[in-house]
Amino acid sequence: MKPTYIVSILLFSFIATCSTFAQQSTEHISGRVTDTNGEPLPGATISIKGEKTGAVTTADGTYTLQLPGIGSYIITASYIGYQTEEKRITTEKEKKVNFRLSEDQFDLGTVVVTGTRTPKLLKDAPIITRVITSEDIKKVNANNVADLLKTELPGIEFTFSMDQQTAINMQGFGGNSVLFLVDGERLAGETLNNVDYERLNLDNVERIEIVKGAASTLYGSSAIGGVINIITRESDDSWNLNLNSRFSEHNDQRYGGTVGFNAGKFNSLTNVQYNNVDTYAVDNPGDFSTVFGSRVWNFKERLIYHPLETLKLTGRAGYYFRERNKPGDTQDRYRGFSGGMKANYTFNIMSNLEVGYTFDQYDKSDYQSLYKNDVRDYSNVQHNVHALYNYTFNGKHTLTVGADYLRDYLMSYQFTDNADHTMH
Numbered sequence: 365m366k367p368t369y370i371v372s373i374l375l376f377s378f379i380a381t382c383s384t385f386a387q388q389s390t391e392h393i394s395g396r397v398t399d400t401n402g403e404p405l406p407g408a409t410i411s412i413k414g415e416k417t418g419a420v421t422t423a424d425g426t427y428t429l430q431l432p433g434i435g436s437y438i439i440t441a442s443y444i445g446y447q448t449e450e451k452r453i454t455t456e457k458e459k460k461v462n463f464r465l466s467e468d469q470f471d472l473g474t475v476v477v478t479g480t481r482t483p484k485l486l487k488d489a490p491i492i493t494r495v496i497t498s499e500d501i502k503k504v505n506a507n508n509v510a511d512l513l514k515t516e517l518p519g520i521e522f523t524f525s526m527d528q529q530t531a532i533n534m535q536g537f538g539g540n541s542v543l544f545l546v547d548g549e550r551l552a553g554e555t556l557n558n559v560d561y562e563r564l565n566l567d568n569v570e571r572i573e574i575v576k577g578a579a580s581t582l583y584g585s586s587a588i589g590g591v592i593n594i595i596t597r598e599s600d601d602s603w604n605l606n607l608n609s610r611f612s613e614h615n616d617q618r619y620g621g622t623v624g625f626n627a628g629k630f631n632s633l634t635n636v637q638y639n640n641v642d643t644y645a646v647d648n649p650g651d652f653s654t655v656f657g658s659r660v661w662n663f664k665e666r667l668i669y670h671p672l673e674t675l676k677l678t679g680r681a682g683y684y685f686r687e688r689n690k691p692g693d694t695q696d697r698y699r700g701f702s703g704g705m706k707a708n709y710t711f712n713i714m715s716n717l718e719v720g721y722t723f724d725q726y727d728k729s730d731y732q733s734l735y736k737n738d739v740r741d742y743s744n745v746q747h748n749v750h751a752l753y754n755y756t757f758n759g760k761h762t763l764t765v766g767a768d769y770l771r772d773y774l775m776s777y778q779f780t781d782n783a784d785h786t787m788h
Contacts, residue, residue: 391431393453395461397421397441401759405443405465413438413450431455441465496572498597505610507618507639509544509564509572509594517574522561528656529555535576537589545593547680549704552744553726560726563684563700565662567608567620568635570597596666599624599633614657615642631668637661643689654691661685676708693734701725718752741777743784746770 397408404425411418412431419429431437434455441463442448449463496516506512510522510530525531532539539558544551551559575591583591603625610618620637643657666680684700704722711717728742752766775784 391434391455392428393431393439393455393459393461394426394428395463396425397427397443397463397465398425399446400464400466402464405446408441408443408463408465410463411440411442413440492576494574494576496574498570501566501569501572506566507610507616508561509566509592510561512566512572513574513592519576524652525556525558528652529558530561531556531558532561534589540586541589543583543587543591545591547596548593549722549748550724550746551726552724552746553700553728553742554744555728560684560686560698560700562639562658562660562686562698563662564594565620565635565637565639567606567622567637567662568596568633568664568666570595596664597633598631598666598668599626602626614644615640617641629670631670633664633666635662635664657689659687674710678704678706678708680704687731693732695731695733697729697731697738699727699729714757715753715755717754718750720750722746722748741782743773743775745773 397405397410399405404421404423406421406423406425408421408425408427409418410421410427410429412429415432415437417430417432419427421427429439436452436454438450438452439461440448440450443465445468446465447468449465451461451463453461494517496512500516501512504512504515506515510532513520514522520532520534522530522532532542534542539554539556544559544564546564551563553560573591573593573595575593577590578588601624604623606620606622608618608620610616617640618637620635622633622635624633625631637660639658639660641657644655646653646655661684663683664680665682666678669677669679671677680703682700682702684698684702686698688696688698690696702722702724704720706718706720709717723746725743725745727740727744729738729740731738748768748770750766750768752764755763757763770788772787773784774786775782779785
């Protein structure tokens with residue numbers, strides 16, 4: 365009985381296999397997938413709607429797709445950053461089907477502005493650019509940009525230098541080689557070649573763009589190590605209110621609030637944030653045994669007005685205050701004042717003009733608590749005016765013409781008799 369049983373199983377398997385091969389379809393279609401300019405799209409996916417059969421285009425955009433059999437099918441072509449296209453075919457009529465995909469205007473990737481003077485899609489940026497999105501910022505829940513970058517960006521660290529001032533190290537470059545920008549504008553003031561990172565809170569930030577490596581052809585010698593551009597956001601809702609707080613050890617507290625509205629031609633976003641941390645002792649003393657506490661206030665406002673469909677006016681203002689609790693009767697105080705106006709006019713799809721003015725002032729002072737006397741011993745004031753015209757031709761080449769004027773004033777305790785100097 366056993367030999368007969370085994371022979372029956374083998375015979376049944378042979379018949380089933382032959383039947384499967386006999387039913388396998390020889391119907392297929394082929395074609396090419398390109399963009400609207402006729403350039404091939406390698407790696408595009410071709411599939412049959414409702415079926416698990418699919419194919420991928422080769423380097424020249426061609427494909428061959430096997431069909432289940434004779435009949436009518438819906439063929440789908442998809443590619444990242446492009447709109448999906450569908451075509452209905454009938455096997456008796458079509459043997460060759462080409463697709464021409466258009467770019468998806470709502471899924472083109474993040475726009476970056478630090479790589480070049482004109483906005484570009486992340487996929488088209490000529491230099492490697494890392495983007496930290498608003499979702500990443502929410503997950504980290506950091507107090508300032510230094511805390512965020514330490515968590516999100518490999519190869520960067522922030523340490524205490526002389527007098528417990530925060531210093532950056534990005535792939536071996538210090539603060540004098542890493543340029544920080546807010547909406548493409550420079551910050552005034554520095555300590556030991558580093559900006560005041562407490563000024564850069566994250567409550568109203570849309571994204572942060574990081575260019576590692578030399579960008580000095582665009583931004584000067586202060587950007588040899590890289591550029592970090594903080595892009596603030598606009599209000600998307602008709603109105604919104606966000607309140608947040610954070611508590612941690614050493615009485616580290618943060619309270620923040622953002623209110624915004626988007627009504628007709630006006631868009632506004634107002635942000636207030638307060639931070640406080642107590643002075644505390646270090647468990648394993650090294651260069652110092654105590655970390656100074658501080659309290660920080662940050663106020664920011666940005667108002668956008670669209671008088672015309674082609675004209676966008678942006679105004680912004682900000683105030684920053686920090687007091688550091690050093691031992692003794694004298695406290696360190698830091699203040700920042702910023703403001704600016706920008707006009708963007710679009711002539712047509714090919715050309716646009718941007719004109720702007722920015723003001724930024726950063727002061728340091730010694731507050732003598734016994735006499736309630738505030739003595740300012742450092743002030744850096746920057747006035748910047750710029751104009752930029754862009755013209756795009758052939759759909760891919762951009763000609764940029766522009767000019768910048770910068771007036772930089774500096775008064776410092778490091779100069780003899782607290783002298784001051786001005787640079788144009």
